[in-house]
Amino acid sequence: MRGHAETPATPGAAVVTLTLAKRELAAYFASPLAYVFITAFLVLSALLTFQLGGFFARGQADLLPFFRFHPWLYLILVPAVGMRLWAEERRNGTLELLLSLPVTTGQLVVAKFAAGWAFLGLALALTAPMWLAVSYLGAPDHGAILAGYLGSWLMAGGYLAVAACLSAATQNQVVAFVLALAACFALLAGGSEVGQGFLSEVLPTGLADALAQMSVLSRFDDFQQGVVAFTDVVFFASLITCALVANTALVELKRDA
DSSP, rough: OOOOOOOOOOOOOEEEEEEEHHHHHHTTTTTTTHHHHHHHHHHHHHHIIISSSOOOTTTSSSOOHTTTHHHHHHHHHHHHHHHHHHHHHHHHHHHHHHTSSOOOOOHHHHHHHHHHHHHHHHHHHHTHHHHHHHHSSSSOHHHHHHHHHHHHHHHHHHHHHHHHHHHHHOOOOHHHHHHHHHHHHHHTTTTSSHHHHHHHSOOHHHHHHHHHSSSHHHHHHHHHHTOOOOHHHHHHHHHHHHHHHHHHHHHHHHHHO
């Protein structure tokens, strides 16, 4: 009696996305970009913390001087990571091949973003010696430090999602970098002292305050203080989601063009 041939199981969307993300993450380390980025991030973080942040002069066992500069560090470094995500595929003519895979555009977008976010998380994790050093020198609030790391990673994800979206709008990586830099600066500036002063001069007080609260700088401030506010988590999650949806729409537009 002949049995029915078994139909190969189709991997789920999560499995496919994870496989694509792993492949994308491995591609980072096939070029010097990953090593240059990680080295630059670690060196600049240390310089800013110890030189400008007055790490030792403050005489306090915390990582506030370390986290304080992350919004500005990411402003330069994260667009450098995100600019290649889609612009490079278009420049090399591999976008059509990528889109011909039996996966949805949304899965591709999420996979590329997840790989980039994991890469940024790895770079952030390599700063753990800072945490060990401050633990050796005193008795820090480890919960506050963990909150700072969480906020920093969420903020990096927000920047990366915006950079990836703008990378899909052009095949020129330099243009993608400049666009992402400008967009991330706009997200950041409203929360700075200079930005708040400017907004309060040209806008009604309520609107100026609302725009300041929409700044990543303002949202990251609570994390630095050790406070994980639900609204701040929702803000970064919404920023990432909106940017990924726009990213998907842009790639679909290029597919249909």
